[in-house]
Amino acid sequence: MSGSALPFFVYGTLRPGEHNHDLFLRGRTESEEPGRMRGLVLYEGPGYPYAVEESGGEESAGEVSGEVVTALPEAYGELLGALDRLEEYVPGDPRSPYERVAREVTRPDGTVVRAWVYVAAPAVAARLRARGKLIESGDWHTRS
Template identity: 80%
Template sequence: MRYPFFVYGTLRPGERNHDLFLRGRTESEAPGRLRGALLYEGPGYPYAVEELGGAGGVVSGELVTALPEAYDELLAVLDELEEYAPGDPCNLYERVAREVTCADGAAVLAWVYVAAPAVAARLRARGKLIEGGDWHA
């Protein structure tokens, strides 16, 4: 599926990876919110961690729609940036399709890179939570 991407860290506008990876490859970028996840600090970038059995957390970010002609390249580039490979137990992130709420209240499915299970467990146990779910704040 060719879903948009929900970005919440270094790929957001104004952050270091936005211009490196997204400039010239996007059709639109708009604010969005991912419910059912919490945001934790990582080593220079954040991790979205899906909540277990709850949906109280919210992560703020941007919903990025790729240019149709750039989609496959952008997907490959973002998978590489996030060190994601399907089925690899060493992944730091997993790419999952999740519902993201747009500023107008509409909900869309988007690709989201969330902390892989082992990373998520470690962060839940002793990670530093980013209060409010917004890395910019």
């Protein structure tokens, strides 16, 4: 699993101060630091957000704010499974509302790291693009 033990980029209810942070991350992380992921836009969901990958080429200016979470090595497998269940992600299942994908995230010091991020699955993304409520700031904490 060493090649896939990536940190996680969280942007919604898993962020510090949100209800799922304590339930899933407390005691399982080595570090948590702010990050920004380009190429995504954020939409309101029923009590949680969806990050949607932009489909435009060079004009993809969307950016989502969140945290880069590095799991404790001994907790990684358990945390990965718990987050997959939380996001109802089943690899290869077209009914999954999210997909877990590896994307680049920028830390405050400008360094870039690859991290797992849960993005809206294609059918959900298409529905949100057509009639979803965009969170223009790209930040779940500052939505209104």
